[in-house]
Amino acid sequence: MAEKKESLGIVETKYFTFAAAPDELVLESGEKLGPVTLAYETYGTLNNEKSNAILVLHAFSGDAHAAGYHQGDDNPGWWDDMIGPGKAFDTNKYYILSSNVIGGCKGSTGPSSLNPKTLKPYGLEFPLITISDMVKAQKQLVDFLGIERLLSVAGGSMGGMQALQWFASYPEKVRSVIPIATAMKHSPQQIAFDEVGRQAIMADPAWNKGGYYESGQPDRGLAVARMIGHITYMSAASMEEKFSRRLKKDGYSFSFNADFEVEGYLRYRGESFVKRFDANTYLYITKAMDYFDVSGAKLVKNVKNPDVKFLVLSFKSDWLYPCAQSKELVHQLKLKQIDVTYCEIFSTYGHDAFLVEVEAESKLIEHFLENINGRNKNNGF
């Protein structure tokens, strides 16, 4: 066990609003969106040179609340083990900026936000967005904070996609990139799992073509979608370890009740998810992930800062974002003569490992960041 490190204590989510008409955000689809609000949190202190900022990006169902506690909450942010004083993302040294995404339902502009034209929730009037649109919005936030160049951009899963997109879109704005348990593009199997989740939601009559904000969420469909997701986030081994074939009661029920603990767990996870997540956001964000593709020449375009460094991490039992996808990324980077360190971390936790394998991740990230930061202090060396 790693020693338990100090928490950041109480933190607050902040909101940045920009791009009101007529200066709306132009999306990859050509549609325009505005005004745009991004929820974000910051931990640590931005130095005078504004050179110690690290942008942390969350996964599919995450939010800006990455670390510390919100007033009155029992649980800290989703990466609290990694962000704080003395932790991998050390708030004694670095200024950590955690940004939410557009399309979301956690305080940023998304399908459940009010459409300024109708003064009703957007629903399906919300335009389709892409990972590059999410990053374009985040760029406005980073500019607003006066940060010329980020010391690093880091994230797991969809957070890793955003990190890659940051480098693809604004290579001059990032000194280093830490993509974890992610891919340059979704494989057909990854698209397939997303599509089944979307179909589960759209099959629920309560979805009502996205117009359910007065009548109530498509709870059942969204719960099914989340259950599918949960299976893909775990590994066969971690499920065996956590549940095996243990029954909830003695003997089989000979009914369609949940007999096995794993069934009860999935039902519970599905039911709790619908209380904290918007079904339309599920549709928009999975589609953004499916559209994402920075493979081949798309990742490294006219790079003028060959001093960028990558730390690529993947986990052996992650079958949703298998190591082969990270290796392909490393291969592409090396072909472009970019400095990349790759580590395949042993874990039985499957895709969830990026949230769980704190000790291994911390060592690798801490050392990587010190190296970058050292170069930073010495004008590039």
Place this chain on the structure above:
Amino acid sequence: MAEKKESLGIVETKYFTFAAAPDELVLESGEKLGPVTLAYETYGTLNNEKSNAILVLHAFSGDAHAAGYHQGDDNPGWWDDMIGPGKAFDTNKYYILSSNVIGGCKGSTGPSSLNPKTLKPYGLEFPLITISDMVKAQKQLVDFLGIERLLSVAGGSMGGMQALQWFASYPEKVRSVIPIATAMKHSPQQIAFDEVGRQAIMADPAWNKGGYYESGQPDRGLAVARMIGHITYMSAASMEEKFSRRLKKDGYSFSFNADFEVEGYLRYRGESFVKRFDANTYLYITKAMDYFDVSGAKLVKNVKNPDVKFLVLSFKSDWLYPCAQSKELVHQLKLKQIDVTYCEIFSTYGHDAFLVEVEAESKLIEHFLENINGRNKNNGF
């Protein structure tokens, strides 16, 4: 390519009805079921000694129509490549019996059958059934046909479970067993995928607690369940090969239409499945698979015929029924000093491989059966 072998030509499904009240079939749950009808087909000729009968058992959504053509049909039975003159299950030598299962919707008694007590479809009045109940019913059919001992019982996936259950329940009735791409018990991951499929069906209001036979199937929920299934039947590699990220049209639609070919394929497969399968049967049969467990001492009980031989086959890219589960079966059999041949067949087709990898399967099964049959002719040698 293997040479194209002759087909059986036109075949017909037959029906065997038994166990009318008061002699109903007593199920593992203690409930009684009757009368019971089993749909079955036979190919080849039963010899005078009735010693050349092979029982072939189908997978989850299969049926008794394993080979040949039904009058007017364009497509043959589900294992036509394997059953016929000169094929692995050579109808010039063997009498092939293909039996459906109770709980099904392909001519055998199941939840869509008329409940003799109400003269309405059973729906959820149908009792929960297990793989051992399916086999208990098949035993009645085999007895009715006057077959003392089966030369072999063979099947893939749930068919393999039935084959294992035949040996567990009636070891003296089988000379050999060919379990393919199967397991002694479902892992929590396998249970989880089944449970999500069931939840997708039960989430559809049209399901109406199983009472939809007048109002119409829960089409949307059943389609979602089937889509999940399809992902698990393929491998990441076979999906990459078949679809990659190919689009249905040029460019992204920036809508929730199916952009990628894999999305269109899954939607199509879901929609066509609901036309040929009953949603309640989906629930009953997946539950039977989840309950199935012949691990440990349950498979080999008081065996009086140590001359039984096993041929266990699995496929490298099958992640739904991974090779490790077949190896565990082989291990259990060897511990009981049972003669077992194991082969892990290279394939990129995932779980579907047992229906596709005809050439490798044929060679192994043909040779295995000849060996058993030879021993048969020479009174055990």
